[in-house]
Amino acid sequence: EKNILPVIVCVSSPIACIPHWTLKSVVCLLLGNSGHLFREEGVWNYSTMLLREDLGLLILGAREAVFALDLSNITHKKAMVKWQVTQDMQDKCSHKGKDLEIECQNYIRVLHKMADGRMYVCGTNAFSPSCDYMSYTDGRLTLENIHEDGKGKCPFDPFQRYASALVDGVLYSATSINFLGSEPVVMRSSTESIRTDFKTSWLNEPNFVGMEHVAEGQQSPEGDDDKIYLFFSETAVEYDSYSKVEVSRVARVCKNDMGGQRTLQRKWTSFVKTRLDCPVPDTSLPFLIQDVFRFCSGNWTSCVFYAVFTPQAHTSQYSAVCAYEIADIRQVFSMGKFKTPVPVETSFVKWVMYSGEVPFPRPGACINNEARDKGFSRTLDLPDRTLQFIRDRPLMDQAVQPISDVALLVRRGPAFTRIVVASATALDGSSHQVMFIGTASGSVLKVVNYDGDTVIIEEVQLFKLSEPVKILRLSNSQLYAGSEVAAAQMPLSSCGHYSSCLDCVLARDPYCGWNLTANHCTAISSIDPDGHSDVIQSLRDGDATRCPSVGIVKAVNITFHPGSTIKLLCEPGSNLARMQWHVDQRPVISSDTFQILRDGLLIINASTEASGLYTCSSVESSNSRDYVSQNAVYELRLGASQSGETSLLLPQVQKQQHTMVVLQVMVVLLSIMLVALVMWNIYKGHFGFFPQCFSQGQGAQGAQEPLQVSCENTSREGNTSNNNHNRRAEFHSAQGKDSKIQQNTDQIL
Structure with missing residues (x-):
């Protein structure tokens, strides 16, 4: 199923930022795209994933539960283990002012594979983070109940980023170390744990x-150390x-950083940071x-x-x-140069570029061959001058600029939330990076950049519009996504969706090509x-000149009557295609009579x-060339005149219209029968309230027989709402008194 989303305008090139294809319904994904959707009744927040390709499993962390799902089909649940909060922990959390039903639960936040095949798992545990070890053996997930303090490893707040x-085998983490979330740390949890100041x-x-x-330490001629890079946003100083x-x-920090001997004891000596720029035209504040x-x-x-920015x-x-x-x-x-704080008269600190002497070894640098040659083999050997410098000046002056100093994609619409990147090998052997971008509206964009030309190949709606994509993970051929309500799986390539050679080639999907022999779009x-x-x-060029010409489309004959309203259906080949209509080889121009719609x-x-x-005809432009394909042909002929008739002369619409006509006739017949039935009962005196309604406002005559049903209720309901017992009691005196009924009727009339 193909559907068209509203046009989403891009800053630099509006056309480039419209998806070539849009799959709006997850049903299309599930039935026609080999995709799958997983959810468990009563479980929420599917936002932590670990791919265990060695076990063929997707380990999925949610609220108070961890699932082991079949990696090839996540609807197949292999195992599940619950990790719930005790009642005592919930009560303590609630007494501290947190929401009992939402915040005082255990949200799984950390999932890592260990060298021995076990997994390290941490949860928020009702604002008291805890960690444990988990194994998968004999088709079962098992928590070992070796509870470790999760402070500094896992966030307290289930909705705080980390x-x-x-x-x-050593855990590096960036989160808050206290209940209030006011003490952020970047920490290494080991026998010699180290953190930020x-x-x-x-x-x-x-x-x-x-x-x-x-x-970075592998095959490094400088004898450098491995690095841990951290990405975050913060309030600028x-x-x-x-x-x-x-x-x-x-x-970044260095993997073998052991802290300082006197200064920066058990603190990072290599923590340095700088600004990360992502330039967007016509914006005053930095994107985050x-x-x-x-x-x-x-x-x-x-x-x-x-990286994605908003x-x-x-x-x-x-x-x-x-x-x-x-x-x-x-x-x-x-x-690069460092920034340094400088006090000013207005009692606040101003940060400026440091232009003084930088000590040796360089502050924030890892221990390398040059430092070792000078006698500094460990960070514990670093001089206080170097340590005091980096303690007071961890911020660099120069910002990191993106490749070519421009953004790969700038798009208007739902905010980007997550990104993963896969590599695809094209027909000519070239390699291309394919970006899969999750959005706040529950969709995933498939994007490729060809030498500066960004192409959005497709947009797939995985979740409801109100359910943002919270996590994305990649395997060799599948993409996995998580939201608050479900987890989804979709293949990286969907070549079967392209029904024609033009669709297949103009999509510029590196995974797909049109097979002339088999006459279908196939995976490369x-x-x-x-x-x-x-x-x-x-x-790179979107050249579809080799595509064979499409055969002549057979005309659909339609007979219409004067005054009719006719809709001729014609779906565009893609979101980027524009439609052209001709009647007897003359272009159709929009007017009061002709309205050209998208479909x-x-x-x-x-x-x-x-x-x-x-x-x-569907017309799509690529590389300054128009590709035209005929989509539909209709022969309209005038039929016999039928005064006042208006019809929608399409087979599908006609069918619906005929159904509506039958329903309308049935409603009219039922209404006539109901009116006749009501009049007959009135004539026989079975509805005693009817005279009473009419007699209101006629003085004492109308008040002689008090009734339980008011005129207001009678007119609103359209029928009596009294039960049979009341009705028999109210009209007992009227039975067998035809002359009195006739007299009352005469008075009414």
Whole structure:
């Protein structure tokens, strides 16, 4: 099923930001797209996922439950374990002012695979975070009940953003460490746990969104260390403003950081951060990061961070996607200038670029070969001068700019919420990054950028419009999404939806190509390399000239009558196609008689001049070339005149109209029978209230026989509402007194 969403305008190129295809209903996804939807009665908040491809499972965390679902079909529930809050914990949570039914539950927030195959899982536990170990054996999920304190590992508040990563069995986390959420930390939980300092210059009301491990120490000629990168937004300390201004940040710490000996004991000596820019035209305030995905095509030097951004304080209706190379981030941290706080007369601190001497080893840097040569083999060996510098100046002066200094996509409409990126190999062997972007309206966009030309291939509505996408995860061929009410699964490629060669090629989907031999759109991965010559795919140019011409469409004969209203259906080939109508080879121009709709042509009050041969063509432009396909042909002929008749002369519509006519006739007949029945009963005196209604306002005559039913109720209900017992009592005196009935009737008339 294809449906057209309202046009969503893009800043730079409106056409480029309209999805080529839109699947509006999840039913279409489930039936025709090999997709699946999972939900459990009474369970909510499906927002934590762990892919266990070694077990063929999707581990899904929700409120007070963890599910093990079949990775190939998530509707198949393999196992489930409940992790509920005790009544005592709920009472304590409620007494502290939290909502008993919503907040005082256990929301699963942390799920990581351990080296031994077990899983580390943490939940909010009614604002008392707790962690445990979980295993899957013999088709069962089991919690080991080895409860660990979850403070600093898992958020207290189930609706507060957080980030975590498990690296070599050690948990790195970014969340709040107290009940009120006022003490944010970036922490490593180990025998030598380390965290950030409680200073606004380090973290100032942060909103954590993502954490990524990059193995920069592997094959490093400088003897560098692995890094943990953190993405978040926070209130800026460097802006002079009467109101709070938030900015997006990227920070990093070194994996082997052990803290300082005297200064920064059990604190990060390598915590540095800087601003992350995503430029959007005509905006005054910085856009804020909402999610990030690390994509690496080879070793760590090829890594790119894709991130989605939304405006702050509802200052814009646009969302954006920006991409950042790891080399650019490293450059800012390794070579960039620092900012430093400077007191000013007005008793507040102003942050300016530091222009003084930077001590050695460089503050915030990892221990490398150069530092080791100078006798600094551990962070515990770093001099106080270096540690005091980075303690007071963790902020860099230069911001990280996106690739080519521009956003990959800026789109108006529902806010972007999540992003993941997959790699697709095209017919010519080239590799392309395909972005899957979740939105606040429950849909997922499939987007590719071809050398600066952004194409939205399709938009799939996974959840209701009021259910934002809260999480996205990728496997080799499937995409998994979670919302408050359900989890969904959809394939990365949906080639079967393209019914024609033009649709298939002009969609510019790297997963799909048109097979001339089989005459259908097929997945590139399933094509034999020897059969590539029979497949059409044109990603960068959208060149469909090799597509075979479509056969002549057979005309549908329609007979109409003067004064009729006629609708001729014609669906466009895609969201980007425009419709052209001709009658007897003359263009149809919109007027009082002809109204050109998105899905057809409406002819109002048709006259003799409406007769003729109507053709509908779909026109789609690609690379300055128009591709035209004929979609429908109608032959309209004038029939015998029927005065005053107005009909919608389409087979489907005619059928509906005939049904309506039959229903209308039945309603009229039933109404006549009802009126006759009522008059007959009135004549026989069975409805004693009827004379009473009419006699109101006729003085004492009308008040002689008090009745239980008022005229107001009688007229509103259209029938008597009294029960049979009351009716028999009220009209007992009237039985057998025909002469009196006749007399009363004469008085009424």
